[in-house]
Amino acid sequence: xxxxxxxxxxxxxxxxxxxxxxxxxxxxxxxxxxxxxxxxxxxxxxxxxxxxxxxxxxxxxxxxxxxxxxxxxxxxxxxxxxxxxxxxxxxxxxxxxxxxxxxxxxxxxxxxxxxxxxxxxxxxxxxxxxxxxxxxxxxxxxxxxxxxxxxxxxxxxxxxxxxxxxxxxxxxxxxxxxxxxxxxxxxxxxxxxxxxxxxxxxxxxxxxxxxxxxxxxxxxxxxxxxxxxxxxxxxxxxxxxxxxxxxxxxxxxxxxxxxxxxxxxxxxxxxxxxxxxxxxxxxxxxxxxxxxxxxxxxxxxxxxxxxxxxxxxxxxxxxxxxxxxxxxxxxxxxxxxxxxxxxxxxxxxxxxxxxxxxxxxxxxxxxxxxxxxxxxxxxxxxxxxxxxxxxxxxxxxxxxxxxxxxxxxxxxxxxxxxxxxxxxxxxxxxxxxxxxxxxxxxxxxxxxxxxxxxxxxxxxxxxxxxxxxxxxxxxxxxxxxxxxxxxxxxxxxxxxxxxxx
Amino acid sequence: xxxxxxxxxxxxxxxxxxxxxxxxxxxxxxxxxxxxxxxxxxxxxxxxxxxxxxxxxxxxxxxxxxxxxxxxxxxxxxxxxxxxxxxxxxxxxxxxxxxxxxxxxxxxxxxxxxxxxxxxxxxxxxxxxxxxxxxxxxxxxxxxxxx
Numbered sequence: 076x077x078x079x080x081x082x083x084x085x086x087x088x089x090x091x092x093x094x095x096x097x098x099x100x101x102x103x104x105x106x107x108x109x110x111x112x113x114x115x116x117x118x119x120x121x122x123x124x125x126x127x128x129x130x131x132x133x134x135x136x137x138x139x140x141x142x143x144x145x146x147x148x149x150x151x152x153x154x155x156x157x158x159x160x161x162x163x164x165x166x167x168x169x170x171x172x173x174x175x176x177x178x179x180x181x182x183x184x185x186x187x188x189x190x191x192x193x194x195x196x197x198x199x200x201x202x203x204x205x206x207x208x209x210x211x212x213x214x215x216x217x218x219x220x221x222x223x224x225x226x227x228x229x230x231x232x233x234x235x236x237x238x239x240x241x242x243x244x245x246x247x248x249x250x251x252x253x254x255x256x257x258x259x260x261x262x263x264x265x266x267x268x269x270x271x272x273x274x275x276x277x278x279x280x281x282x283x284x285x286x287x288x289x290x291x292x293x294x295x296x297x298x299x300x301x302x303x304x305x306x307x308x309x310x311x312x313x314x315x316x317x318x319x320x321x322x323x324x325x326x327x328x329x330x331x332x333x334x335x336x337x338x339x340x341x342x343x344x345x346x347x348x349x350x351x352x353x354x355x356x357x358x359x360x361x362x363x364x365x366x367x368x369x370x371x372x373x374x375x376x377x378x379x380x381x382x383x384x385x386x387x388x389x390x391x392x393x394x395x396x397x398x399x400x401x402x403x404x405x406x407x408x409x410x411x412x413x414x415x416x417x418x419x420x421x422x423x424x425x426x427x428x429x430x431x432x433x434x435x436x437x438x439x440x441x442x443x444x445x446x447x448x449x450x451x452x453x454x455x456x457x458x459x460x461x462x463x464x465x466x467x468x469x470x471x472x473x474x475x476x477x478x479x480x481x482x483x484x485x486x487x488x489x490x491x492x493x494x495x496x497x498x499x500x501x502x503x504x505x506x507x508x509x510x511x512x513x514x515x516x517x518x519x520x521x522x523x524x525x526x527x528x529x530x531x532x533x534x535x536x537x538x539x540x541x542x543x544x545x546x547x548x549x550x551x552x553x554x555x556x557x558x559x560x561x562x563x564x565x566x567x568x569x570x571x572x573x574x575x576x
Numbered sequence: 577x578x579x580x581x582x583x584x585x586x587x588x589x590x591x592x593x594x595x596x597x598x599x600x601x602x603x604x605x606x607x608x609x610x611x612x613x614x615x616x617x618x619x620x621x622x623x624x625x626x627x628x629x630x631x632x633x634x635x636x637x638x639x640x641x642x643x644x645x646x647x648x649x650x651x652x653x654x655x656x657x658x659x660x661x662x663x664x665x666x667x668x669x670x671x672x673x674x675x676x677x678x679x680x681x682x683x684x685x686x687x688x689x690x691x692x693x694x695x696x697x698x699x700x701x702x703x704x705x706x707x708x709x710x711x712x713x714x715x716x717x718x719x720x721x722x723x
Contacts, residue, residue, distance in 0.1 A: 078708060082680045085661065085711075089681055092658040094577040100591055491610065501610040 125455060125484065126394050133380060133392075333571065336381040338391070340537070340565025344373040346399050347558045354552035357495070361553060364493050368450070373399040375561060379458060391460040391477070399557055401450040403491050405499060409444035413437055450490025450502060452547075452557065457482045460519060473533070475523040481541060483515040495551050508550070515545030521563070530569070537563040579619065582665055582677045583626040597625035623682060627692060630674065656715055664714045672707035679704050 348370055352361055379393020418434040460479030466472055488502045488510055502509040521539030528534055539561055546554040577594060584590035600621050608617055665673060674693065678684040679700070684692070686700040693700070 078705075081708060081712060085665075086681050088656075088658050088661050089578065089582070089665075092578050092662070094581055094662075096577045096594075097587070097591060100594060503610060 126396075129394050129457075130378070332383045332386050334381075334383045334389075335570040336389075336567040337378065337570055338381055338393070338535075338565055338567040339378045340535075340563045341376040342374065342537075342539075342561040342563035344375055344397070344399070344559045344561035346370050346373050348401075348555055349558070350553055350555040351546075352553045353548075357552055360493075360495050360497070363497065367403060367405050367493060369402045369404065371400040371402050371449070373397060373452075373559065375563070377456075377458065379460075381462070381567065387464050389462040389464060389475075391458065391462055391479070393458055395456050395458055395481075397454045397456060397559075399452040399559075401452070401490065403446075403448045403450050405446045405491075405493070406443050407446065408441060410442035412440040412442070414440065446491075446499065448491045450488070450492065452486065452488050454486045455484045456517075457484060458519060462523070464523075464525075466525075471527040473525040473527070475525065475535075477519070477521040477523060477537065477539070479519050481517040481519050483517070483545075486515070486547075511548045511550070515543060515547075517544060518542045525567075528566075532566060532568055534566045535563075537565070539563060578662070579622050580626055581662060582681065583623075583630065583674060585666070585670075589629065593622075593626045593629045596629060597622040600625050619682060623678065624692075627674070630670065656719065660718060661715075664711055664718065667714065668707055668710060671703050672710060675700050675703040676707035676711070680708075 348368075350361055350365065352358065375395055375397040377393055377395025379391045379395075381389050381391045383389050415435065415437045418436070420432045420434070422430045422432060424430060458479065458481045460477050462475045462477045464473055464475040466474050488508075490502050491499050492502050492509060494500045494509070500509055519539060519541050521537045523535045523537040525533045525535040541559050541561075543556040543558055546556040548554045577590065580590040580593040580597070581587070584593055601618060604621065608614070665676065668676065675689055678689050678692070679686065686697045686704075689695075689700045690697040
C-alpha cells in the first residue's frame with residue numbers, strides 16, 4: 076500500500092467517525108459564555124454610537140431651550156420667599172452685600188441680607204459684585220460670597236424702603252485698594268452696604284465686625300447652604316427642570332399642558348414580504364427564491380421623547396432598532412448512489428442439467444442536503460409621530476391614536492439567498508452587496524391604550540402597522556419590501572414632575 | 577470530539593480542548609465571513625484550540641534518531657476498527673501525532689503546519705513520514721495479535 080493510499084484509508088476511516096461527547100460538557104461551556112453577556116441590540120457599534128448621540132443631542136437641546144425660562148422662574152420664587160422672611164423681621168432695611176470671613180472662625184458666617192434701595196444704580200451693583208469676586212479670589216476659602224439678587228428683592232419691597240446709599244464709588248475703589256494691601260494680613264471681614272436709619276456707615280477701612288450687624292437685628296440667615304442656594308443659580312438644578320415647567324399656571328386662555336415624556340417600548344412584529352421582478356424572465360427564479368425563504372417575524376425596540384403640543388396632541392420622536400428574521404432553507408442533492416443487484420437463479424432441467432440465470436438490476440439512492448440559515452434584515456430608524464390622546468383626566472385609562480413616519484437611517488443585512496443562477500450567495504453588506512442598502516421611509520399608524528401606574532408613570536400597549544414606501548432593490552433584477560404589524564408594549568415616564576392644571 | 581481525541585493524550589485533555597474550542601467558536605462567530613464551508617471553519621478553530629492546549633504542556637517534536645521504525649510490508653488494514661485506529665494514533669509521540677493529524681486528516685500543507693507549529697517545513701515532512709511508518713507498523717502488530 077502506498078503512502079497516499081494509506082493516508083486516504085486513515086482519512087476515510089476517521090473523517091466521519093464520531094465519538095461520544097461526555098455528559099455535562101455543554102454545562103461547562105455555557106457558564107463560560109455567560110461571563111460575557113451581550114445586549115443583543117448593541118452588537119453593532121455604529122448603531123450604538125448613533126443612538127447615544129441622538130439621545131444626548133436631544134436632551135441637550137431641550138435643556139438649552141428650557142434652561143433660561145426655568146432660571147427666571149426659580150429666581151422669582153426665591154425672591155418671593157426671601158422677601159417674606161425679611162418682612163417678618165425688619166421693616167427698615169439697608170442693603171448690605173457681605174463677603175464675610177473671620178480669621179478666628181472660618182466656619183462662622185454672618186450675612187446680613189437686606190433690600191436694596193431702588194436708587195442703587197446698576198453700575199454700583201456691578202462694581203460691588205466685581206470687588207466681591209476679587210476678594211473671593213484673593214482670600215479663597217476664608218471668604219464666603221453672597222450675591223444677593225437685589226434687583227428682584229427690591230421689586231417686591233419698594234414701598235417699604237426708605238434708605239440711602241452711603242457708600243459710593245470712591246469708597247468702593249478705596250476699599251478695593253485697602254483690601255489689596257491687607258491681602259497678607261489677617262483679613263477679617265469685607266462689607267459693602269448701603270446704610271440705613273441705624274446709622275451704620277461704611278468705614279474707609281471697611282473692616283466691620285459681624286457683631287455690629289448681628290446687633291442691628293438684620294441678620295437673616297447664617298446658614299451657608301441657604302446662602303449658596305440663593306446666590307448660586309447653578310446649584311439649584313433639578314432633573315425635572317430639564318424638560319419643562321416646574322409650575323404650570325393657567326394662561327389667559329385657560330389651562331395649558333406642557334408635558335414631556337420618555338417612552339421606552341418593545342414589540343414583536345409579524346412581517347410580510349412582497350417581491351417584484353424588475354426584469355423579465357425571473358418568474359421561475361422568484362418562485363424558487365420564495366420557496367426557500369420563510370419569514371420568521373421580527374421585533375422592534377426603541378425609545379422616544381414625547382412632548383405635548385396642545386391639551387390632546389403630542390409630538391413624538393426618538394430612535395428605534397427593528398429586525399426582520401427570515402429562514403433560508405435550501406434542499407440540494409448531495410449524493411447519488413447506484414447499487415447493482417444481481418439475482419442468480421438455478422434452473423434444473425429434466426435430465427439433471429442445471430442452468431444458472433443471472434438477472435442484473437440496479438437502484439439509485441439520492442441523498443439530499445438541507446442547508447438552513449437565518450437571514451436578518453436590520454434597521455436603525457427615527458420615528459416621528461403625532462399622537463392624539465383622549466380619555467377622562469380622572470380616569471386611569473387613556474387612549475391615543477398615533478400616526479407618522481419612520482425614517483430609516485441605515486440598514487444592513489446578514490444571511491444567504493439564491494442568485495439568478497440558483498447558487499447560494501451571501502446578502503451581507505459588502506462591496507458586491509446583493510441588496511442595495513437603501514435609506515427608506517415607512518408610514519406608521521397605531522392605537523395606544525394607556526394605563527396610569529402612578530402620577531408620573533404610565534404603561535401602554537399599542538397595536539400598530541407600518542407600511543414601507545421604499546423598496547429594497549436587489550442587484551439581481553428584483554426588489555422587495557417588508558410591511559409589518561406588531562404590538563408594542565412600553566412604559567412612559569413623565570419628565571416634568573408637576574401636574575398640569 | 578473525535579478531532580480533539582486525535583490530538584489529546586487522554587479523554588480529559590480532549591474535553592478541555594473541546595471546551596476551549598467551543599468558547600473560541602462562540603466568541604468568534606461574528607468573524608465568520610460565510611466564505612467557504614462552515615464545517616471547515618469550525619475545524620480550523622478546533623485545531624487551533626487543540627494546539628493551544630498542547631502548547632501549554634509544551635510541544636515535543638521527536639527527533640529522528642529517537643525512534644526506530646521497522647520496515648513495513650504490504651498488508652491490508654481493512655479489518656481495523658475506527659476506535660482501534662484512534663487509539664493507535666493517540667499512542668504516537670505528540671509531534672508525530674499532531675503533524676499526522678494536521679496533514680493526513682485535516683489536510684493542511686506542510687507549509688501551513690510549519691507556520692502553525694513554528695517548526696521547519698522539513699521537520700514537518702519527516703515527522704509525517706515517521707508517523708506514517710510507525711502507525712503502519714502498529715496496525716500490523718495489532719492485526720497479528722488479533723489473528
